[in-house]
Amino acid sequence: MDVEAVRTFVAVSDGGQFRVAADELGVTQQAVSKRIAALERNLGVSLLVRTARGARLSVDGQAFLPHARELLRVASRAVGSVRPGRTALRIDVLNRRTAPATALHAFHRLHPDIELDVVTLPDADVASAVAAVLDGTVDATFRAVATPSGGFAAPIRAAHAIDDRHQLLVGPKHPLANAANLTLPDLRAHRIWMPGMRADTEWGAYYDELGREFGLRIDTVGPSFGVDVLLDELADSAELSTLVGEGSRYLWPESYDLRRIPIVDPTPVYPHSIIWRDDNTHPALAAFLEHLRTMRASAPTVRTWAPAWAEG
Amino acid sequence: MDVEAVRTFVAVSDGGQFRVAADELGVTQQAVSKRIAALERNLGVSLLVRTARGARLSVDGQAFLPHARELLRVASRAVGSVRPGRTALRIDVLNRRTAPATALHAFHRLHPDIELDVVTLPDADVASAVAAVLDGTVDATFRAVATPSGGFAAPIRAAHAIDDRHQLLVGPKHPLANAANLTLPDLRAHRIWMPGMRADTEWGAYYDELGREFGLRIDTVGPSFGVDVLLDELADSAELSTLVGEGSRYLWPESYDLRRIPIVDPTPVYPHSIIWRDDNTHPALAAFLEHLRTMRASAPTVRTWAPAWAEG
DNA sequence: CTACGGAGACAACCGTTGGTTGTGGATCGT
DNA sequence: ACGATCCACAACCAACGGTTGTCTCCGTAG
Known part of the structure; x- marks a missing residue:
């Protein structure tokens, strides 16, 4: 046809x-x-x-x-949806399972009339993402953890966008499986497994500092075989646990019976930043940035923790 | 592309x-x-x-x-949506503004997954509509007022589907414009205009009988220049009024300020019937017929009037 | 380091499609 | 009955889309 x-x-x-x-x-x-x-x-x-x-x-x-x-x-x-002359708003996310993707989904449901495309840039580092924003390949990109404070050149702007609250993810056999919520000191006795978070990345530095500050045992070493493997192992283990964002989306079979347990006093958060061109006049971009500000302003005011260098 | x-x-x-x-x-x-x-x-x-x-x-x-x-x-x-081998449920209506179309719209919103096509057969009489049902051009057809009681040949079935309650439609200058509701005897002093309802149609017979039974003055004569003209004249007139179904959809400019006034004790109803093939196994057809039955069962139980020959 | 296997691109060829112009048949209004 | 109008059909041509055959590139195995 x-x-x-x-x-x-x-x-x-x-x-x-x-x-x-x-x-x-x-x-x-x-x-x-x-x-x-x-x-x-x-x-x-x-x-x-x-x-x-x-x-x-x-x-x-x-x-x-x-x-x-x-x-x-x-x-x-x-x-x-496609360059050149594209009209849809195009946002890059590192990963479709983390909070930024969820926020985009929420924005889409709030404004179903706004054409929105979520993409993942092939080259994951900040420099190439900024280049993509500069040349118009994407209208904005979500980057994790830290943004150079006052750091980007002329037309590029960045702002803290989402503080995703950490939760502990454990299987049913884990000692903390039935806790309603817990504090960081409660985690001292347990092993927290974050495979694939290499120490030379911003994420690695984040978990290093979190562990040091609260005396936790966070294993960021070891290769990651993917989320599915991790979930599979969690389901069966009485010791393994991992940290996930409240706004992240992980799916697992019902039989896994995994539990998300909130962490409080303070709640460690993943800081996600958004990077865009200041001179991008796309009306939907303005609407989306405003949406992020609103969401951030209406977030529950709990005591949170983030490394000093990640504060914006 | x-x-x-x-x-x-x-x-x-x-x-x-x-x-x-x-x-x-x-x-x-x-x-x-x-x-x-x-x-x-x-x-x-x-x-x-x-x-x-x-x-x-x-x-x-x-x-x-x-x-x-x-x-x-x-x-x-x-x-x-198209024969041959079409999968969408296809229903014929005489007019997209009357209650059957509204019912189809409601059904669609209730079951957005069911593919539904609303069409209007070019030749409006019952015989050709039944022929269209027989040869599979449409899965069902809404027909107005009366169905031959026990009248259709072998695979064809018919049932009363919707009793659309009449309302009086008047402009702001009409004496009854501010009535909350009214009874048929209240209408005796007023002229009711139903252009285009020729006496030799089922509709004509319906209004003849309604007028005779309650002593109303219903003008079914005169050519119809279309709904828009009718609404336009109503808006400006202190005498003209017309009858419309509660489930019908007429749109007019805000400035017309037309009012729909319910009629009670009894409420005259338009009886709409549905005609289909008994051996049509389309699952959506069964769902739609069931929907009609449910709607009919859950309609408010007010005292209604319809001609004896229109009762099913 | 080289050789091989597998993946996609390019070239040549050909039938089909989709566009044009020119013309014919049917129908409605005068 | 005639003219106007509308769509279909015929003939022609360029462009497209498919095929077979071949090439280049790259990752990997030996």
Whole structure:
């Protein structure tokens, strides 16, 4: 099926005549005739009944018309999602399971009319993400933990966006499995496993400092075999636990029976920052930044902890 | 833009390789390569980054992918809306402004997953509508007022579906404009205008009988120039009034300030019937008939009036 | 380091499609 | 009955989309 044929069908339906549809589309009447004939042949039904003064929708045509319009709308959104001349707001996230992705989802549900595309830049470091923001590949990027305070060159701006509250994730056999909530000192006796958080990354530094400050045993070493493996091991272990953000989205089978346990007094938070171009006039970007500010302002005021260098 | 190209893009994205997409689509790898190249050329961006072991989504590809999937879904629905082999439930209504259309809309909102097409058969009489039900052009048809009691041949079934309660529609200058509600005897002093309801139709007979039974002055004569004209005249008149169904949808400018006034003790109702094939196994049809029964059962139990011959 | 396997691109070829112009048949209003 | 209008059909041509055959590139194994 060809989108142009569908567009032609809609044009004929609106105009009531092949002729006017042809004028509107900038082709000859004969071309319109052939397009409609081809579309009808492909679908195996006749969509229009030809009369002496134009064309009228057949019953099948009536049924098809709203779907045809929807198809054109979706097609137009599809091309609008893509450079050059893209119109959809495009935001980069490191990972579709963490709080920024959840915040984008919430924003989308609040403003379903705003076209929004969530992407993940292939090269994960901050420099290339900033380059992508600069050249317009993305409108904004979420970066984790720290932003150089006052650090980016001219048109680039950055701001703290989300403080995602940590929770402890444990399986049903873990000693803390049934705690309603807990404090950081409660965790001293337990092993916290954060595979893949290498010490030379900002995340590694974050967990190093968290562990040092509260005397925790956080294993950031060891290769990560992916989230699924981690969840699988957690489910069966009486010792393993890990930290996850409240706003993160992990799915596991019901049978795993994992529990998320809030941490309080203080609640350690993941600080997520947003980076964008100050001179980007996309109206949806302004709306999204405002949304982030609102969300941040309306967050519950609990005592939180973050490393001094991550404060913005 | 070609839907096949989009389908190919999604196949490559899912399979991770041109080769497997080609196998899945039953074409050669070269054809897939050309399709993708053409799609990228049309869009003006590169969607896939080619690697030694297949293809990965580019940033634009990531943004495009969900729209591509949506496009395929809509396209599939579009072909499913049309015979032969159509899957969407197709219901005929005489008029998109009356209660059956409203009921269909409500049903759609209750079951957004059920594909539903509302059409209007070009030839309005009952016989051709029954023929359309018989040959599968539509799954069901709403017909007004009366159904031959026990009247249709073998596979055709009919049932009372909706009793749409009458309301008086008047402009702000009308003497009854500020009534909270009224009874049929209240209307005796006023002229009720129902243009286009010829006496030889079932509707004409209905209003004849309503007028005779309650001593009303219902003008069913005169040509109808359409609903818009009627509403326009009502808005400005201190005498004209007309009857409309509570479930009907008429739109008018705010400045018209028309009022719908309920009629009680008894409330005259428009009886709408539904006609379908008993051996139509479409699951959505069963759901819709059940919905109609439920709606009817949960309607407020007020005293209603309808001609004896219209009772089911 | 080289050789191999697998993946996608390119070239050449060809049938089909989709566009054009020109023309014909049907229908409605005058 | 005639003219105007509208859509379909025919003929022609360029462009597209498919195929087969071949090439280049890259990761990996030996």
